[in-house]
Amino acid sequence: SDTRVALVPGGPHPYFAAWADAAAAAAADFDIEAEYRVPSAWELSRQNEMIESLVAQGFNAMLVFPGDAVGTNSTLQELADFGVPSAALAGCTVDPSAASFCLGTDVARSAYLGTQELIEALGGSGKIAHFTGFLVDPNTQLRIEAVQRAADETGGAVEVIQVIADIDAPEPADEKINAFLAARGAEVDGIVTTAWVPAVVAATSLRNLGDQRIKMVGIDHDEVVLQAIADGFVHGTMLQNPYGQGYIGSYAMDLIRQGCAVKDDAPWLETAQTARFIDSGTAFVDAAQVADYQAAMVAVTEEIMATFKDDYLACN
Amino acid sequence: MTDRLRALALADWFGLLVVVLVAGALLAFLQPAFLSTYNIYVLLLSFSLWVLVALAQMVIIAIGQMNLSVGAIGGLVAITFAGTMEVWGLPIPLAVLLGLVLAALCGLFNGVVTHVSGISAFIITLATLSIFKGINIGITEAQPFYAIPDAVKAFGAARLGGVPYMLVVPALAIVGVWLLFNRMVLGRQILAVGANRHAAELSGIRVGRVVVIAHVLSAVLAATAGMLAVARLQLGQPTIGDDWLILSFAAPVIGGAILAGGHVSVIGTCLGVVIVTLINNALVLLGIDPFFVQLLLGALILAAVMLNRWRERRREALA
Amino acid sequence: MGLALLIVVLVAIFATVNPGFASPFNLFSLTRVMGIDMVIGFSMMVVLVTGGLNLAVGSIGVAAVMVGGWAMQVQGVPVLPAMAMAVAFGAFLGWINGQLTVRIGVHSFIVTLATMSIFFGAMIVLTKAESFNALPGAFVDLGRLRYWGFVSGMLPAALIVGVGLWLFFNRTSLGREILAAGANLEAARLSGIRVERTIVVAHAMSGGLAALAGLMLAARNGAALPSMAGHIGMSWLLPAFLAPVLGGTLLTGGVISVVGTALGAAMVTIITNGLLQLQVGEFWVQMFLGLILLAAVLLDRLRGVMAERRRQVR
Amino acid sequence: MTAVLEVRGAEKSFPGVKALDGVDFVLRAGEIHALLGENGAGKSTLIKILTGIHEPDRGEVRVFGQAVHFANARAAIEAGISAVHQERNLIPRMSVAENIMLENLPQRLGFVDYAEVNRQALLWLERLGLEVAPERAVRTLSVAQMQLVEIAKALVLEAKILLMDEPTASITPHETDVLFGLLRQLRDQGAAIVFVSHKLEEVFALCDTVTVLRDGRNACHAVPLAEIDRAAVVKFMIGREERVAKLGTKPFDATATALRLEDVATSFGHAGVSLELRRGEILGLYGLVGAGRSELAKALLGVGHVTGGRVEVAGKEASIPDVTTALHRYRIGYISEDRKAEGLILIHDVASNIGVTIWRRLAGMLGWLAEGRVRRAVAPLVDKLQVRTPSLRQRVGNLSGGNQQKVSVAKWLAAEVDILIVDEPTVGIDIKTKTDLHELIWQLAKDGKAILLISSDMPEMVALADRILVMGGFRVLGEVLNDHDYGRMSRAIMAHIHEAEAA
Numbered sequence A: 001s002d003t004r005v006a007l008v009p010g011g012p013h014p015y016f017a018a019w020a021d022a023a024a025a026a027a028a029d030f031d032i033e034a035e036y037r038v039p040s041a042w043e044l045s046r047q048n049e050m051i052e053s054l055v056a057q058g059f060n061a062m063l064v065f066p067g068d069a070v071g072t073n074s075t076l077q078e079l080a081d082f083g084v085p086s087a088a089l090a091g092c093t094v095d096p097s098a099a100s101f102c103l104g105t106d107v108a109r110s111a112y113l114g115t116q117e118l119i120e121a122l123g124g125s126g127k128i129a130h131f132t133g134f135l136v137d138p139n140t141q142l143r144i145e146a147v148q149r150a151a152d153e154t155g156g157a158v159e160v161i162q163v164i165a166d167i168d169a170p171e172p173a174d175e176k177i178n179a180f181l182a183a184r185g186a187e188v189d190g191i192v193t194t195a196w197v198p199a200v201v202a203a204t205s206l207r208n209l210g211d212q213r214i215k216m217v218g219i220d221h222d223e224v225v226l227q228a229i230a231d232g233f234v235h236g237t238m239l240q241n242p243y244g245q246g247y248i249g250s251y252a253m254d255l256i257r258q259g260c261a262v263k264d265d266a267p268w269l270e271t272a273q274t275a276r277f278i279d280s281g282t283a284f285v286d287a288a289q290v291a292d293y294q295a296a297m298v299a300v301t302e303e304i305m306a307t308f309k310d311d312y313l314a315c316n
Numbered sequence B: 001m002t003d004r005l006r007a008l009a010l011a012d013w014f015g016l017l018v019v020v021l022v023a024g025a026l027l028a029f030l031q032p033a034f035l036s037t038y039n040i041y042v043l044l045l046s047f048s049l050w051v052l053v054a055l056a057q058m059v060i061i062a063i064g065q066m067n068l069s070v071g072a073i074g075g076l077v078a079i080t081f082a083g084t085m086e087v088w089g090l091p092i093p094l095a096v097l098l099g100l101v102l103a104a105l106c107g108l109f110n111g112v113v114t115h116v117s118g119i120s121a122f123i124i125t126l127a128t129l130s131i132f133k134g135i136n137i138g139i140t141e142a143q144p145f146y147a148i149p150d151a152v153k154a155f156g157a158a159r160l161g162g163v164p165y166m167l168v169v170p171a172l173a174i175v176g177v178w179l180l181f182n183r184m185v186l187g188r189q190i191l192a193v194g195a196n197r198h199a200a201e202l203s204g205i206r207v208g209r210v211v212v213i214a215h216v217l218s219a220v221l222a223a224t225a226g227m228l229a230v231a232r233l234q235l236g237q238p239t240i241g242d243d244w245l246i247l248s249f250a251a252p253v254i255g256g257a258i259l260a261g262g263h264v265s266v267i268g269t270c271l272g273v274v275i276v277t278l279i280n281n282a283l284v285l286l287g288i289d290p291f292f293v294q295l296l297l298g299a300l301i302l303a304a305v306m307l308n309r310w311r312e313r314r315r316e317a318l319a
Numbered sequence C: 001m002g003l004a005l006l007i008v009v010l011v012a013i014f015a016t017v018n019p020g021f022a023s024p025f026n027l028f029s030l031t032r033v034m035g036i037d038m039v040i041g042f043s044m045m046v047v048l049v050t051g052g053l054n055l056a057v058g059s060i061g062v063a064a065v066m067v068g069g070w071a072m073q074v075q076g077v078p079v080l081p082a083m084a085m086a087v088a089f090g091a092f093l094g095w096i097n098g099q100l101t102v103r104i105g106v107h108s109f110i111v112t113l114a115t116m117s118i119f120f121g122a123m124i125v126l127t128k129a130e131s132f133n134a135l136p137g138a139f140v141d142l143g144r145l146r147y148w149g150f151v152s153g154m155l156p157a158a159l160i161v162g163v164g165l166w167l168f169f170n171r172t173s174l175g176r177e178i179l180a181a182g183a184n185l186e187a188a189r190l191s192g193i194r195v196e197r198t199i200v201v202a203h204a205m206s207g208g209l210a211a212l213a214g215l216m217l218a219a220r221n222g223a224a225l226p227s228m229a230g231h232i233g234m235s236w237l238l239p240a241f242l243a244p245v246l247g248g249t250l251l252t253g254g255v256i257s258v259v260g261t262a263l264g265a266a267m268v269t270i271i272t273n274g275l276l277q278l279q280v281g282e283f284w285v286q287m288f289l290g291l292i293l294l295a296a297v298l299l300d301r302l303r304g305v306m307a308e309r310r311r312q313v314r
Numbered sequence D: 001m002t003a004v005l006e007v008r009g010a011e012k013s014f015p016g017v018k019a020l021d022g023v024d025f026v027l028r029a030g031e032i033h034a035l036l037g038e039n040g041a042g043k044s045t046l047i048k049i050l051t052g053i054h055e056p057d058r059g060e061v062r063v064f065g066q067a068v069h070f071a072n073a074r075a076a077i078e079a080g081i082s083a084v085h086q087e088r089n090l091i092p093r094m095s096v097a098e099n100i101m102l103e104n105l106p107q108r109l110g111f112v113d114y115a116e117v118n119r120q121a122l123l124w125l126e127r128l129g130l131e132v133a134p135e136r137a138v139r140t141l142s143v144a145q146m147q148l149v150e151i152a153k154a155l156v157l158e159a160k161i162l163l164m165d166e167p168t169a170s171i172t173p174h175e176t177d178v179l180f181g182l183l184r185q186l187r188d189q190g191a192a193i194v195f196v197s198h199k200l201e202e203v204f205a206l207c208d209t210v211t212v213l214r215d216g217r218n219a220c221h222a223v224p225l226a227e228i229d230r231a232a233v234v235k236f237m238i239g240r241e242e243r244v245a246k247l248g249t250k251p252f253d254a255t256a257t258a259l260r261l262e263d264v265a266t267s268f269g270h271a272g273v274s275l276e277l278r279r280g281e282i283l284g285l286y287g288l289v290g291a292g293r294s295e296l297a298k299a300l301l302g303v304g305h306v307t308g309g310r311v312e313v314a315g316k317e318a319s320i321p322d323v324t325t326a327l328h329r330y331r332i333g334y335i336s337e338d339r340k341a342e343g344l345i346l347i348h349d350v351a352s353n354i355g356v357t358i359w360r361r362l363a364g365m366l367g368w369l370a371e372g373r374v375r376r377a378v379a380p381l382v383d384k385l386q387v388r389t390p391s392l393r394q395r396v397g398n399l400s401g402g403n404q405q406k407v408s409v410a411k412w413l414a415a416e417v418d419i420l421i422v423d424e425p426t427v428g429i430d431i432k433t434k435t436d437l438h439e440l441i442w443q444l445a446k447d448g449k450a451i452l453l454i455s456s457d458m459p460e461m462v463a464l465a466d467r468i469l470v471m472g473g474f475r476v477l478g479e480v481l482n483d484h485d486y487g488r489m490s491r492a493i494m495a496h497i498h499e500a501e502a503a
């Protein structure tokens, strides 16, 4: 088919590496062109420029990790005006949006579930800390709220004693997380991290301290975090499914290009951001499953693929 | 003895020292954990890294230029250091050497292009920032190198009470740079070039050579910081260095360096780093709501600068 | 002007190598980014002439836009007055920078380093980092404004601002005084110029222009976003410095080139855009960007040197 | 005697100017060779060629018989040439000693040996009679003191060839005498010295040979000074006879006080300064280096502040917080002695430099400043002072030293103030223009302006001033009523100074 879909992350980041593989696989499996294109820096305007230039190059479908959950909408709207369908991938845009759907992780739910796992590991009570990313990222708000909500639901048994944000770069993250451990390491019982870098840095710090008392729930699949889970320094991590997102997303865009319409009455999930959410799968992985964590995700991907077309699209 | 004290009180970094002491005392009072061995260790760790970054910039400020590529060089060397050990299995000393050589080449490039073209280093290093960072991203595809040898990791985590082993490196650098600017001909020439390039030229100073050497030195210091960051983070992160720029200027300028060149203070720069580190530490230690962190950070920097300035004025009035 | 020549050459190359480059869609998005980057460049330029700099451009831009967004969306202020409010607020923040610089008597680098955090931090506290995404259609349409099918309304807007600035610095006493004070503070002071006032005015102008750039970006994004300029407004610093410095504005102050700044911004946007269209390996774009930029400034310099030679050998 | 330095057919062009056009020059061991010419004649350009700053477009330079092409200043130093340049070239934050020794800092074990630096520098400071501590930062010195440091810096190299471009421009006769003694001593030891100056008395007192440039060409070439007289030299320089300033008589109203200081103390350390300046009067302020004259002027203008006593302008008590007020409210102007740092904006053009004081006045609605109006206001002054510039758009930094000085004077003429403080107005100005300038200042006074003349140029003082106040150590030492007799006046002035020294 003549579908040329581009997969555009927010910027260079290890999380999205699986998109490249997914794009290659989708290109082969569905006989389309699918390319993974990375903006040179993690900035909304760079991403916008990238997307615009991709359209000028003839790409006719776009899968975008929104550089800003609100700000990306105007670009997607322009794509739509120009006849280029798009969808939000990995993270969602805030409604109203021109994105056909959002296939990704419900960030709030993931943070909420992760915190619940942590609370369970703590035996239902204790003091926890939350390390997360840039405050200006709307997702960060959702995560802070979700963690707080999970804690509140214990009726005071669990208390979030500190939130540290804006630590998406490794050096400041190291500085602040260790300062936290210095000040309140004895007091805190659990740590939940909801961004990639803080998870990695916190895992390393706990390992350096040799601390297995503090329970930590991380996010994503960085080797450092996985290894720390295997070695007992980290309790578990909230996985996302980047490969599945890229693969299913490309498949869906091809179908839409070929005339399928997105159904209004599909089994959409509703999140804080959008009413057209498809969960690409979130899974909690602890020491027991860490060895073959990918199996869990492959299963989810296959499950979504099996019914995707019938569930979400109306093709003629 | 009183003479010594007087001289100390007249030193241009004395105000900063007062700021540091006051801030330290206040913090210790507000949060006893501030003086815990582990927190001291954490502070010294941050100091170790940031002071190298700041010195790397300070050397270039001294010649009246700016080096926007300190972070990019640090990052590139960091991933080279980690990558050559992981991919080629290079022994640690060789990898360190390779990193330093690479940095020297980057600095050489900055210096030579700046000097030969006569274009301001600001533009050249802005372009090379993009080049070095681009090579970094191109090689790593934004993926970290994980296989860091245990010896490096151990070095990054080892400590003697509150003192990290890592501190040795910046300590040597501080002494070296201090000697350079206060006791060595090359350092004095760097300052002369920074203060008045034309006059320096007329005094027979080889301006080109001095500029190039300063850039090489800056790059090597940045590289050292990059490799320490690898040891510290136990991971060859491609994003190492992304956040250095602002601090690299802030610390020397807080420390009394003149951006136009010709005057820098090594001790002042160190104190500048300490002040910023203390503020960051305080914001975590006192459990500040993340929404207020940025606001307070700025306000505290401003307060520190004003306090220092106020003391300077008093001194000027007295002198 | 060497930059103009370089731009023509670059455009010619890009247009031949990739036909997509000259498509109306691409030209529209290109001119839009160009216009915004020009105004960002201007906002830094007006402080650079005083020999200072303004690290807080991004923070001011975002803070002012959030005020404008709040006025439009929450208070229902009509579009134009709301925009004026935003610009005035930006100018006010700039005025604070200027006053602090003059009063404390340190380099504006340090002052704006602190205020970039303060302004941004205050904005985050007040907005809780929430965007305003239901702005009036009239405002959002400004971002879609299009002339002759391919020129974004942002470009003419930026050019008008440029003409205004040119007139200000070349044809008004205050503008000339700012330049004089920027070149040699003591000499200007002894010539009876109120040098402190020139610094404050320059900073206030910078703030106002940053706010304007912010409004343009907000119109383009269709929303007022706290993340518009990145963490503490840092993603604006690159275009802010790049355009004026490439265009020949001296970091040491006293020399300004409005045309140069506009051309500098144009060149960088064109290089970026053109490069994205060439199929370089996905992770290597940034390196090539640096290389082309370096080549461009070296070429420009070479041309300048040659021209100088020719002028002397008469 | 052998020629140690020889220049043949040197040419050098700058955009819009041909600074040197086939100049020949020869310098022999054991002579002091005067290089003279009007402002912009090309003297400094020649010196810059000999010190590796400029490369000649054409022509040959031989040093000790060898053809040389200096690529940079270092090459010239290595070839045995040392120079005092017309513009100050010191590192402000470094100490006096380090500045002097910068070419060749003594080292021990790879580190700078500061004890040795200070020791060697002190030697030369003493020989020059400059009493400042070698550790003192250069930026705290006065202009004249800096000039002496600059001279020490050149002497310390003990080069065989010494080029001095207006070394005496901003020092007083006292220091000049000391310097001349030293130079003669060096000459007698075999050094070859080039001496550039606009003060012909000095040239005749010191030099053996003279070469005069006019419009970048030789007006004369290596003529022994013994063979020609002052009139002939002047004729070589300006192409005609010297004209004596016609100052005539200048009656003034002794009751119209323009400026009165009563027991004034300042933040710079002045104490008990009283003076009265009347409209139409030229009041001279004389003093040795560092007497505090310039700083008194700055305190009055609001750069420093008056901490005690009473300042009256036009009979009313005045408090002047800043220069803007001084200029616009009290109509006081100040021509700075330090044109590079305080007088001019070197990177701006002639028109903006002169126009800066009147932009406000010329501006129309909304501060609109029409270029034509500025040009029309500025151009007559450029003509009047004969500023030699290719156009009003030339960068002031590209003008010759003397022409820069004229621009710095012109801007205050433009301002049309009532009280004008002129600080060393004729530093580096050639004799022709100096005469013109003297007439101009005289005329200004005659037209009713009050002029406070600060000058270390005793002949100038005696020629222009109505009364001369002698200052020293930030105080007024005494007053001399000028009868325009040079001998008597200089003795009277020096008597006040010695009296104070004795006390």
Ligand SMILES: Nc1ncnc2c1ncn2[C@@H]1O[C@H](COP(=O)(O)OP(=O)(O)OP(=O)(O)O)[C@@H](O)[C@H]1O
Pocket (backbone or CB within 6 Å): D014, D015, D017, D018, D019, D037, D038, D039, D040, D041, D042, D043, D044, D045, D046, D086, D388, D398, D399, D400, D401, D402, D403, D428, D430
């Ligand atoms: N860098 C330059 N660029 C352009 N023109 C220059 C430059 N340097 C000197 N000139 C011009 O060359 C001519 C000779 O200047 P030079 O400085 O040699 O004069 P001078 O004889 O030393 O005069 P003065 O007595 O005023 O110092 C002048 O017209 C001057 O304007």
Ligand SMILES: Nc1ncnc2c1ncn2[C@@H]1O[C@H](COP(=O)(O)OP(=O)(O)OP(=O)(O)O)[C@@H](O)[C@H]1O
Pocket (backbone or CB within 6 Å): D140, D141, D142, D143, D144, D145, D170, D287, D288, D289, D290, D291, D292, D293, D294, D295, D296, D337, D456
């Ligand atoms: N007692 C002193 N202590 C320190 N500095 C002094 C002292 N006396 C003079 N000076 C120096 O002299 C300067 C004051 O000289 P000012 O320029 O006002 O003198 P002047 O009479 O104009 O002499 P000059 O011919 O040197 O310009 C000060 O800046 C300072 O550097």
Ligand SMILES: [Mg+2]
Pocket (backbone or CB within 6 Å): D043, D044, D045, D086, D165, D400, D401, D402
């Ligand atoms: Mg000269």
Ligand SMILES: [Mg+2]
Pocket (backbone or CB within 6 Å): D142, D143, D293, D294, D295, D337, D423
């Ligand atoms: Mg003086």
